[in-house]
Amino acid sequence: MAIVEFQGKSFDVDEDGFLLKFEEWCPEWVDFCKEGEGIKELNEEHQKVIDFLQDYYKKNGIAPMVRILSKVTGFKLKHIYELFPSGPGKGACKMAGLPKPTGCV
Amino acid sequence: MAKHKTPLLDELESGPWPSFVSDVKQEAEVRAKNEKGVNYQIPVEVCEDLLGVLELSYNDGETHWKHGGIVGVFGYGGGVIGRYCDQPEMFPGVAHFHTVRVAQPTAKYYTTDFLRQIVDIWDMRGSGLTNMHGSTGDIVFLGTTTPQLEEIFYELTHDANVDLGGSGSNLRTPAACLGMSRCEYACYDAQGLCYDMTMEFQDELHRPAFPYKFKFKFDACPNSCVCALARSDFSVVGIWRDEIRIDQEAVAAYVGGEFAPNAGAHSGRDWGKFDIQKEVVELCPGKCIKYADGKLEINDKECMHCMHCINTMPRALMIGNDRGASILCGAKAPILDGPQLSSLLIPFIKVEEPYDEIKEVVENIWDWWMEEGKNRERLGETMRRMGFQKLLEVTNTKADPRHVQEPRHNPYIFWKADEVDGPWERDVNEYRKRHQR
Numbered sequence: 001m002a003i004v005e006f007q008g009k010s011f012d013v014d015e016d017g018f019l020l021k022f023e024e025w026c027p028e029w030v031d032f033c034k035e036g037e038g039i040k041e042l043n044e045e046h047q048k049v050i051d052f053l054q055d056y057y058k059k060n061g062i063a064p065m066v067r068i069l070s071k072v073t074g075f076k077l078k079h080i081y082e083l084f085p086s087g088p089g090k091g092a093c094k095m096a097g098l099p100k101p102t103g104c105v
Numbered sequence: 106m107a108k109h110k111t112p113l114l115d116e117l118e119s120g121p122w123p124s125f126v127s128d129v130k131q132e133a134e135v136r137a138k139n140e141k142g143v144n145y146q147i148p149v150e151v152c153e154d155l156l157g158v159l160e161l162s163y164n165d166g167e168t169h170w171k172h173g174g175i176v177g178v179f180g181y182g183g184g185v186i187g188r189y190c191d192q193p194e195m196f197p198g199v200a201h202f203h204t205v206r207v208a209q210p211t212a213k214y215y216t217t218d219f220l221r222q223i224v225d226i227w228d229m230r231g232s233g234l235t236n237m238h239g240s241t242g243d244i245v246f247l248g249t250t251t252p253q254l255e256e257i258f259y260e261l262t263h264d265a266n267v268d269l270g271g272s273g274s275n276l277r278t279p280a281a282c283l284g285m286s287r288c289e290y291a292c293y294d295a296q297g298l299c300y301d302m303t304m305e306f307q308d309e310l311h312r313p314a315f316p317y318k319f320k321f322k323f324d325a326c327p328n329s330c331v332c333a334l335a336r337s338d339f340s341v342v343g344i345w346r347d348e349i350r351i352d353q354e355a356v357a358a359y360v361g362g363e364f365a366p367n368a369g370a371h372s373g374r375d376w377g378k379f380d381i382q383k384e385v386v387e388l389c390p391g392k393c394i395k396y397a398d399g400k401l402e403i404n405d406k407e408c409m410h411c412m413h414c415i416n417t418m419p420r421a422l423m424i425g426n427d428r429g430a431s432i433l434c435g436a437k438a439p440i441l442d443g444p445q446l447s448s449l450l451i452p453f454i455k456v457e458e459p460y461d462e463i464k465e466v467v468e469n470i471w472d473w474w475m476e477e478g479k480n481r482e483r484l485g486e487t488m489r490r491m492g493f494q495k496l497l498e499v500t501n502t503k504a505d506p507r508h509v510q511e512p513r514h515n516p517y518i519f520w521k522a523d524e525v526d527g528p529w530e531r532d533v534n535e536y537r538k539r540h541q542r
Contacts, residue, residue, distance in 0.1 A: 015189050015201075016175045038179045065480050066274070066314050077314045087182035087312060089273075090175050102173050103481065104273075104318065 006032040016090075018100040022057070025097030033095045038085035046083050046095075048073055053096040063089075063098050107133070108150055109157030113164065129156055132233045143229050147201075147250050151232040154198030155248065158190055169196075176203055176251050178258040181311040184269030185254055201250040205231070205257060206243040206270035208303070211296040212283040213238065223267065226260045240336070241320065242280030243270035268307075274481075275313040279303050281323035282330035290415065291325035292343025292428040293456035299323045301460055302467075315471075316478035316487075326424065327412050333433075333447070338484040339467060340433040340447040343456075345425030348405045349414070355421035356381075356401045366417050385414050429455045432466055434496065435485030445485040448493065450500065452507045466500055473499035 001020070004011050007028045012020040017036060019025060030050065034042060052072055056064045066088055070077055077088075084091030089101040107130070117126045133152035136145065148154070158169050174187020186204040193200035207223065223244070227233060232248030239245045249257065261267050270278035279302055282288070284295030302321055303310070309319075322337035324330060326344070333340035358364045359379055365372060366379045381401070386394045393407035394414060401421070403414070415422045432454060433447030454462055470484065473495070478487045488496050497504055522529050 015171075016187060018175065062480075065316060067316070067475060077312055078308075081180060081182075081312055085179035086177055089182060089313070090177055094175075100173060100175050 004032065014100065016094075016100060018094050019097045022097050022099070025054075029097060030095050037091045037095060039083075039091075045073075045075065045079075049075070049080065049083060049088075049092050050096045053092060053098055057096070057098050063093055063101065107156070108153040109160060111156050111160040114156060114160050126156070129234065136233060141228075146230045146253050146256070147232065147248075148198040151198040151202075151248060152234065154190075154196040155202070155232070155234070158192065158196045158199055161192070161195075170202075174203065176254060178254055178269070181269060182313045183271055183273035183275055183311065186272060187251075199248065202232070202248040203251065203254065205246040205249065205254070206239065206272055206278065207246060207261060208268045208270045208278060209238055209242050209244045209280075211279075211281045211299040211303075212286060213242075214283075214286070219265070222265050223261070226257060226265065230257050230260070239270075241270070241277050243278045269311070271310040273313040274315045274317050275311070275319070276306050276309040276315070277318055277320045278310070279321035279323065280331050282325050284323075284325040288325065288330075289419065290328065290343075290412070290424055292345055292424055293325055293430050295323040295325040295331075295341075295343065297458070298341065298456060298460055298463070301458070302464070305464060306467075309471075315475060317481045317483050319471075319474075319484065321467075327410055328416065333436075335436050335446055337436055337447070338434060339470070340436060341430045341456075341463065342433065343428065343430050344410055344453060345428045346453055347425035347427040349403050349408065349425060350423040351401055351403065352421050352423075353400060356418065357399060359418050359421055360399070364418070364420050368419055385417050388413055429453050430463075432463070434470065435483075435488045437483040437485040441481075442486055442489065445489075447485075448488070449507060450496065450502060452505060469500045470496070 001015075002013055004013055009026060009028050011024050011029060011032070014020060017033070019029065030042065034040075039046065049069070052069065053063065056068075064072075066077060069075075069080070069088055069092075073080075075083070080088050080092070084095070093101060111126075114126045118124045129152050133150070133156070136149050136152060139145070139149070162169050169191050171189045171191045174189055176187035177183065177185045184206050186206070188202045188204060190196050190199045190202060227235065227246050230249060230253045231246050234247040236245035236247055246257070258269065261269070279299050281295035281299035282291075284293075284297075285291040286296060299321070309315070319339070320337040321339050322331050322333035322341070324333040324340070324342045327342055329335075329342065333342055355364065359366060360381055362379060366384060381396050386396050390411050390413070391404075391407040391409045393404040395402040395404075405425075415424065430453075431449060432451035434450045435445050436447040437445050451466060454466075456463065474484050474487055477491060478484070479490075482490070493508065494504070496502075497508070
């Protein structure tokens with residue numbers, strides 16, 4: 001486990017660079033992550049995915065299934081990978097501050 | 106001199122079976138000497154630290170890997186299994202110890218050129234340790250660090266022309282028996298179908314889009330050498346639907362003792378002279394074989410295609426000429442609601458390039474399961490929850506006695522509204538006119 005400092009904020013993260021506490025998320029976190037996730041500049045579509053993941057997580061306590069993410073945002077999985085090259089789990093969930101995906105991955 | 110003392114592991118260097126401990130020690134030594142002058146990209150002592158952490162686990166009776174790990178390469182949602190040691194100060198060489206799944210050629214035929222090429226990549230950028238192969242079929246590169254993942258991926262794809270395998274909630278790496286390449290029982294080209302399906306569904310393999318994992322396996326006959334029936338959600342098993350071909354002269358040679366039964370598989374013990382009546386005729390589950398006056402007859406209409414007679418007398422009995430496959434669905438390990446073997450869905454389907462009919466079955470199942478499957482619910486569990494009838498409907502398959510081992514014994518039978526005279530909506534007052542309260 002480690003603490004990263006960025007633009008005056010500090011974040012508790014694990015080895016994979018996931019936030020340990022969802023409450024520590026702030027817009028600076030997204031700026032901090034984007035390069036490592038292969039994203040140059042964030043656009044509205046990135047934001048739409050991040051916003052939905054956070055809303056869903058706050059409401060349901062889990063990350064949505066990929067199918068639900070696609071349905072609600074209207075983005076096909078292919079497009080989600082264009083937005084987040086490492087995918088909805090490692091890319092988008094990390095940037096949205098959700099806990100690390102678990103299970104047989 | 107080894108970095109860590111490993112008295113418990115050292116015990117595993119004795120005995121006749123190839124010792125993984127001796128092998129890992131050998132690799133540790135090769136890395137320490139580095140006679141080839143390899144520019145090692147991860148700690149040189151990775152193998153020694155692996156033995157060290159394993160010895161610690163042998164002492165404690167506990168694993169020393171942290172929970173989970175999410176790493177990968179851009180563009181893919183799977184293929185790499187992240188792993189971190191929970192004693193990184195004691196064993197820095199395995200602080201990162203990620204596993205890379207590499208797509209294997211179907212049935213695992215290799216040239217030394219190819220193997221040397223990928224081993225060179227792995228020697229430099231990984232631990233030098235592998236698993237040949239993972240149970241799903243992948244070549245498994247065991248142990249590297251996060252910064253090396255993209256490097257390995259680049260060299261695998263650009264130099265060795267090989268891709269990653271699957272992991273996560275997606276199509277996992279398909280596998281086949283060696284099929285027609287060197288087996289006279291093969292009812293279809295299992296390798297051909299496996300390769301074609303793997304290429305067709307690359308997207309589904311690399312980018313998780315499913316409720317849970319999904320596996321294909323291809324057996325070219327019911328002997329099931331790749332265990333499709335037990336280890337794949339979509340199992341394709343070769344079969345024929347005409348007659349078993351009989352060579353009566355060869356039958357006589359078995360009876361006369363010239364040919365050994367089961368190709369000599371039981372030669373390690375004296376089972377007496379081959380008795381065709383006892384070892385073939387009486388063991389036939391369909392009871393459809395007759396041997397009289399030196400002639401073997403099979404009533405193929407009652408044959409269950411169990412392979413027993415063919416396995417016993419491979420030089421005399423051969424699969425039919427009208428060949429294809431059965432498709433069975435739903436096999437899974439126990440979690441969550443109990444283990445399942447695959448259930449017969451399509452009794453017979455022709456297997457011919459470009460395999461459109463088979464792909465249609467797959468896509469129909471996916472359309473349904475991707476929509477209806479719950480989070481982390483295997484196809485076998487969706488089938489249980491929603492009913493086999495539903496699977497038949499979505500794959501446009503007509504119900505057939507072959508779909509069941511036996512009919513249901515309980516009377517809780519659902520009818521569709523349009524199968525019943527009159528609507529479901531009834532007026533209780535009409536009923537009361539005939540039946541007083």
